[in-house]
Amino acid sequence: MPLYNTHQIRTQEIMPTTRYSYLPQQFSDPSKIFEAMKNVVLNGDYTLGAAVTEFEERFAKLIGVRHALGVGSGTDALKLSLKAAGIGPGDQVITAANTFVSTVGAIYEVGAEAVLVDCDQSFCIDCNLLEGALTEKTRAIIPVHLTGNVTDMPNLMKFAERHDLIVIEDCCQAILSSMEGKTSGTWGLTGAFSLHPLKNLNVWGDGGVITTDDDDMADRIKLLRNNGVQGRDSVEILGYNSRLDTIQAVVANWLLGQTEEITEQRIQNAAYYDAEFSSLQEIQIPRRPSNVRQVYHIYMVFAEDRDSLYDHCVKNGVEAKIHYEVPLYLQKGLAFLGHGPGDFPETDRHARSVITFPVDQHLNLSELEFVVSTVKSYYARNRGVGK
Ligand SMILES: *Cc1c(COP(=O)(O)O)cnc(C)c1O
Secondary structure (H helix, E strand, O other), rough: OOOOOOOHHHHHHOOOOOOOOOOOOOOOHHHHHHHHHHHHHOOOEEEOOHHHHHHHHHHHHHOOOEEEEEOOOOHHHHHHHHHHHHOOOOEEEEEEEOOOOHHHHHHHHOOOOOEEEEOOOOOOOHHHHHHHHHOOOOOEOEEOOOHHHHOOHHHHHHHHOOOOHHHHOOOOOOOOOOOOOOOOOOOOOOOEEOOOOOOOOEEEEOOEEEOOOOHHHHHHHHHHHHOOOOOOOOOOOOOOOOEEEEEHHHHHHHHHHOHHHHHHHHHHHHHHHHHHOOOOOEEEEEOOOEEEOOOOOEEEEEOHHHHHHHHHHHHEEEEEOOOOOOOOOOOHHHHHHHHOOOOOOHHHHHHHHEEEEEEOOOOOOOHHHHHHHHHHHHHHHHHHOOO
């Protein structure tokens, strides 16, 4: 007697699902990557190898800048940018209250102080609030192009020029996004990108890139990422150990040519959601200005009765997310900033009402449809419940 009845298993209906992580699909055939890695291993070319140089040249071309420099992570891309720009103790750096922790972490790593500014519904810094954050110590601004949307850079750059401030763009979620046709990572003195597995252009571990048109900055960053060492023996400045691994550059080179396609597919998927959700009064889609190319690192909307909708989605096989339930400025590790609830009302509103749905390039139409029908079925049954 078998322990189970195969007939029963086969006839059981498979519940549809929409998953969040697409990594197993993306790297389902890694043979070409392994082949290229084999060359790295056979040549012993592990640190700042040929694949890193190739990647840097191609990345610079992709973004449209003179220099792209591979570093250890997106966090390090921010840190080395600040350090190379001469930001340190006694300096204040303005950034977004709703950002991912490492933007603020990088500022403190170089010994400077972060001054947080609220966002608007674009999920990026509200440029109207910059003036109020300015002090005599302000030296730089890090606009964060969160979710793949773009900060109002024409206005931010005007403000920065007026007050002689350095701009370092946090592009970790925003590769190939643009405003008024100008690509993110080309506005500021530098742009900081992440190659983390969850980012749009991703490798098999940590990695980051700094873009810049400034030759002196590029030279300093090359030193800083390599312990300040020039050639073999000459220590020019005190630096860090923060190089992009050759092994990771191999993965990045394999993927780099697909970046435009990946971006376009995410934009298409987001457009599908936008069209479907626009008929729901309970879902508010953020403004989609026509001068912005938003690249949808994450697809985030505002939802009524958010917590119950989220539970409903997860229970029914839609792997929704919340970015984030507790805003950064209220986290324990940042208590020293001295902020309290209500300091950043728009960020707070987002924490209560945002929900994220999978939007990556590997989703198929039935998975997208399943997300939409799951959300619609929730509100059809619970209309007005959250009021
Ligand atoms: C991911 C991310 C970072 C940090 O990148 P790492 O490569 O993980 O260090 C910084 N800022 C933002 C907005 C991010 O999303």
